[in-house]
Amino acid sequence: MPLPKAELHLHIEGTLEPELAFELAARNGVTLPYADADALRTAYRFEDLQSFLDLYYELMAVLRTERDFGDLADAYLARAAAQGVRHAEIFFDPQAHMARGVGMGTVVEGLWRALGGSQDNHGVSTRLIMCFLRDESAESAMETLEAARPYLDRIAGIGLDSAETGNPPGKFREVYEAAAALGLHRVAHAGEEGPPEYITEALDVLGVERVDHGLRCMEDPALVERLARERIPLTLCPLSNVRLRAVDALADHPLAAMLDAGLLCTVNSDDPAYFGGYAGDNFDAVRAALGLGEERLRELARNSFAASFLEHDEERRAR
Numbered sequence: 080m081p082l083p084k085a086e087l088h089l090h091i092e093g094t095l096e097p098e099l100a101f102e103l104a105a106r107n108g109v110t111l112p113y114a115d116a117d118a119l120r121t122a123y124r125f126e127d128l129q130s131f132l133d134l135y136y137e138l139m140a141v142l143r144t145e146r147d148f149g150d151l152a153d154a155y156l157a158r159a160a161a162q163g164v165r166h167a168e169i170f171f172d173p174q175a176h177m178a179r180g181v182g183m184g185t186v187v188e189g190l191w192r193a194l195g196g197s198q199d200n201h202g203v204s205t206r207l208i209m210c211f212l213r214d215e216s217a218e219s220a221m222e223t224l225e226a227a228r229p230y231l232d233r234i235a236g237i238g239l240d241s242a243e244t245g246n247p248p249g250k251f252r253e254v255y256e257a258a259a260a261l262g263l264h265r266v267a268h269a270g271e272e273g274p275p276e277y278i279t280e281a282l283d284v285l286g287v288e289r290v291d292h293g294l295r296c297m298e299d300p301a302l303v304e305r306l307a308r309e310r311i312p313l314t315l316c317p318l319s320n321v322r323l324r325a326v327d328a329l330a331d332h333p334l335a336a337m338l339d340a341g342l343l344c345t346v347n348s349d350d351p352a353y354f355g356g357y358a359g360d361n362f363d364a365v366r367a368a369l370g371l372g373e374e375r376l377r378e379l380a381r382n383s384f385a386a387s388f389l390e391h392d393e394e395r396r397a398r
């Protein structure tokens with residue numbers, strides 16, 4: 080029995096397995112520049128975040144209809160459930176779809192086809208987090224929030240992703256303020272490739288409740304001390320960090336040191352189709368590479384629920 084856990088850092092577009100990509104391409108008359116699923120899989124070799132993002136955005140071309148988004152999310156939820164995931168907070172990138180003429184409604188209602196039945200069908204509760212692409216403008220992010228207004232009953236929070244370097248969190252101050260006024264939760268990727276200052280900025284300027292990745296906090300002892308003291312959750316993604324070369328090898332991953340420093344760490348899969356594993360695979364990998372004992376693994380699983388919006392929303396409701 081895999082350890083029950085929550086997944087808090089998962090891009091639904093990053094769960095597109097090569098086989099499903101080809102199935103959707105055939106269904107939608109899209110031609111992929113790869114001979115077959117195996118040939119595509121061999122392209123899943125990356126130098127850094129940008130080289131991954133180039134392929135990630137390219138393959139989105141196969142996602143066109145509500146049914147496509149529903150099938151994508153349902154396949155993820157089935158895999159996640161099999162690895163012990165009981166709750167999933169799922170990112171999606173509407174700007175990447177709207178730029179291709181696929182509307183916000185198609186994306187959200189499509190995902191909802193799977194998320195709406197997830198508790199009954201997979202035993203997994205869910206939340207949706209709408210991410211803004213930080214390499215697009217602040218105006219575009221604001222327009223995206225406006226486009227999401229009819230769907231806010233389906234969206235629990237906002238996030239910030241895509242190319243980090245040169246796109247500091249502060250660029251998105253206004254849209255985060257607007258989202259807060261709408262009662263949305265706020266998270267942001269920070270300190271994946273970007274410097275520790277971006278983590279501080281995400282906290283102080285955007286008011287985020289969790290930091291996605293946050294890996295590079297380890298370069299700033301005062302920041303580590305603050306994150307630990309304020310119990311700010313970090314959604315780490317160990318296999319992603321290896322594949323995108325944020326760390327040289329899993330054995331070099333600072334997760335154990337981060338736990339020792341008192342940080343509220345969680346382990347997640349990021350883009351599991353691209354990085355070689357789902358949530359349980361990430362747990363297994365750090366157990367093996369870092370020699371984490373049962374107590375540490377249970378701590379990570381406990382942290383994942385404590386850091387989820389589920390607990391937070393229930394606490395808020397109880398008050």
Ligand code: ADE
Nearest residue numbers: 090240241242268349350
């Ligand atoms: N979009 C999908 N995966 C991402 C990651 N690991 N970092 C930033 N943006 C992303």
Ligand code: ZN
Nearest residue numbers: 090240268349
């Ligand atoms: Zn991510």
